[in-house]
Amino acid sequence: MRAATxxxxxxxxxxxxxxxxxxxxxxxxxxxxxxxxxxxxxRLLVATQIFVLITLASNWNLxxxxxxxxxxxxxxxxxxxxxxxxxxxxxxxxxxFAPQLSFWQAWxxxxxxxMVFALLLGAATLRLRGPYxxxxxxxxxxxxxxxxxLLTPITGGGGGLDLPPELNRIEEYYLSLGLMTLSxxxxxxxxxxxxxxxxxxxxxxxxxxxxxxxxxxxxxxxxFALSAxxxxxxxxxxxxxxxxxxxxxxxxxxxxxxxxxxVVLGGLGTVWGPPLGAVVLYGLREFFWNRFLFAHxxxxxxxxxxxxxxxxxxxIGLMQKGRAIPLHELLRPRPAVSQEEEA
Amino acid sequence: MSTPILEGQGISKAYxxxxxxxxxxxxxxxxxxxxxxxxNGSGKTTLFNALSRVIPVDEGRIFFRGxxxxxxxxxxxxxxxLARTFQVVRVYKKMSVLENMLISRSWRGVRAxxxxxxxxxxxxxxxxxxxxxxxxAHLAHMPAGALSGxxxxxxxxxxxxxxxxEVFLLDEAMSGINPALVEEIKExxxxxxxxxxxxxxxxxxxIQFISDLCDRVVVLHQGQVLAEGTPQEITENEAVIEAYLxx
Numbered sequence: 001m002r003a004a005t006x007x008x009x010x011x012x013x014x015x016x017x018x019x020x021x022x023x024x025x026x027x028x029x030x031x032x033x034x035x036x037x038x039x040x041x042x043r044l045l046v047a048t049q050i051f052v053l054i055t056l057a058s059n060w061n062l063x064x065x066x067x068x069x070x071x072x073x074x075x076x077x078x079x080x081x082x083x084x085x086x087x088x089x090x091x092x093x094x095x096x097f098a099p100q101l102s103f104w105q106a107w108x109x110x111x112x113x114x115m116v117f118a119l120l121l122g123a124a125t126l127r128l129r130g131p132y133x134x135x136x137x138x139x140x141x142x143x144x145x146x147x148x149x150l151l152t153p154i155t156g157g158g159g160g161l162d163l164p165p166e167l168n169r170i171e172e173y174y175l176s177l178g179l180m181t182l183s184x185x186x187x188x189x190x191x192x193x194x195x196x197x198x199x200x201x202x203x204x205x206x207x208x209x210x211x212x213x214x215x216x217x218x219x220x221x222x223x224f225a226l227s228a229x230x231x232x233x234x235x236x237x238x239x240x241x242x243x244x245x246x247x248x249x250x251x252x253x254x255x256x257x258x259x260x261x262x263v264v265l266g267g268l269g270t271v272w273g274p275p276l277g278a279v280v281l282y283g284l285r286e287f288f289w290n291r292f293l294f295a296h297x298x299x300x301x302x303x304x305x306x307x308x309x310x311x312x313x314x315x316i317g318l319m320q321k322g323r324a325i326p327l328h329e330l331l332r333p334r335p336a337v338s339q340e341e342e343a
Numbered sequence: 344m345s346t347p348i349l350e351g352q353g354i355s356k357a358y359x360x361x362x363x364x365x366x367x368x369x370x371x372x373x374x375x376x377x378x379x380x381x382x383n384g385s386g387k388t389t390l391f392n393a394l395s396r397v398i399p400v401d402e403g404r405i406f407f408r409g410x411x412x413x414x415x416x417x418x419x420x421x422x423x424x425l426a427r428t429f430q431v432v433r434v435y436k437k438m439s440v441l442e443n444m445l446i447s448r449s450w451r452g453v454r455a456x457x458x459x460x461x462x463x464x465x466x467x468x469x470x471x472x473x474x475x476x477x478x479x480a481h482l483a484h485m486p487a488g489a490l491s492g493x494x495x496x497x498x499x500x501x502x503x504x505x506x507x508x509e510v511f512l513l514d515e516a517m518s519g520i521n522p523a524l525v526e527e528i529k530e531x532x533x534x535x536x537x538x539x540x541x542x543x544x545x546x547x548x549x550i551q552f553i554s555d556l557c558d559r560v561v562v563l564h565q566g567q568v569l570a571e572g573t574p575q576e577i578t579e580n581e582a583v584i585e586a587y588l589x590x
Contacts, residue, residue, distance in 0.1 A: 194460065211397070212421060
């Protein structure tokens with residue numbers, strides 16, 4: 001065998017010598033300084049909403065974009081997180097005979113509850129591939145909304161739950177900024193590890209990944225649980241910020257759709273696509289909302305169709321061809337062994 | 344002969360009403376190069392899929408290094424030291440050639456938390472060595488999907504070699520590769536067998552390649568073992584000639 005060529009690309013590049021992470025750190029620092037400029041409460045709320053959308057999109061991208069399991073019911077975990085915080089802050093005395101918890105105490109459980117549910121659910125649904133998984137998850141979301149509506153003694157049913165109001169916009173701003181930093185930072189780190197490479201391998205060819213020694217069940221379950229944990233935390237935060245939850249506002253389909261559109265618009269499976277897509281989507285949503293109040297959902301739907309048809313690689317795909325994977329490729333039924341090989 | 348390193352005992356597999364394999368016995372010994380031939384649809388790839396645990400078998404047992412692996416999963420087989428290529432090449436088209444190699448690294452001595460860090464320097468080193476050997480190092484940063492059919496075959500061979508496995512299952516791995524490189528790969532296979540004790544089971548339609556390289560040949564026909572012997576015995580076997588030529 002000939003000796004290896006010593007090129008600059010022949011060795012791993014230190015993660016901290018990457019320009020993209022420093023650009024991200026710079027943006028986070030600027031965002032952290034923003035409240036010092038004495039912005040209005042409305043502006044802080046807008047920024048918080050953008051951070052929440054970026055976080056949701058980034059979390060969804062871990063299972064939908066990187067692992068290739070297009071989850072049409074990811075909002076289930078948001079709902080579990082929201083209701084965990086809501087119940088523990090208002091009903092823990094009646095249900096578990098424990099003292100009512102503060103937000104910070106309840107918040108920890110929001111992520112954990114979503115993660116435990118994801119582990120149980122994933123044991124069944126992650127055996128499905130392509131569109132079958134997507135449909136199973138959508139059904140889970142719809143079922144969960146009805147379960148929450150029926151469990152009135154615990155969840156308040158259709159009447160919902162009122163949470164103790166805090167209304168500290170600065171605190172909310174920093175908390176959502178922290179969540180977003182954690183989520184996007186984690187995606188960047190995962191993408192640069194062997195775990196991230198394995199997830200991409202599973203996305204492209206699960207049988208092939210198994211034959212390369214990758215325990216696909218462990219990898220995709222971990223990604224699913226981690227994604228659910230972070231989404232549960234966002235749900236818990238959102239419930240506290242909103243001070244009121246009911247099945248319709250928590251399991252609100254457009255929110256589910258928005259996190260998917262943000263990822264597809266930015267670039268499926270890329271680290272920076274979801275944040276970029278979320279910011280652009282938020283801007284477009286506000287545009288539609290202001291000009292076409294009664295048809296803004298139609299606008300979002302048309303946008304998803306446009307992106308899928310004409311911008312399959314998303315905005316990142318425009319800049320780096322081939323980096324993002326089109327949605328339709330992930331939704332294609334994928335048999336374990338190709339028909340030719342079965343012959 | 345010593346104990347087989349990979350053995351299938353009485354393997355049967357049916358797809359609906361089609362009996363792809365029926366009570367097939369096959370044994371692969373350490374350091375051996377075994378050829379598996381047969382007409383199209385004879386069950387060669389199904390046997391490969393069964394031995395590498397990609398598909399479950401209906402009947403029979405599979406042993407790897409004496410251990411019953413009939414219920415093992417493909418990733419466990421890979422970690423135990425079995426690598427394979429596929430008849431329809433399986434590379435990660437959206438990822439670069441180098442990333443394809445990094446994914447295929449060895450899992451020996453890897454603890455769960457090790458995957459939470461970037462690929463190690465030694466992994467890169469081995470990847471580059473193999474890319475150089477298979478003459479595709481210049482394509483390292485290209486998406487694998489942009490490679491030609493032959494280049495993808497070479498990449499898949501390089502990926503299979505990446506974890507330094509003990510047993511290679513090569514499913515028509517030479518098709519689409521230029522003859523000069525096939526000769527070089529043939530030498531490399533012989534060298535790996537002689538100096539490193541590697542074992543090979545290969546499906547090939549190129550009878551000359553099989554004759555030059557293999558110690559033994561197993562012929563499959565309609566899901567059953569038709570004949571077994573040295574390449575010379577096989578080429579002179581009337582039943583084999585009849586199965587192939589229908590005369």
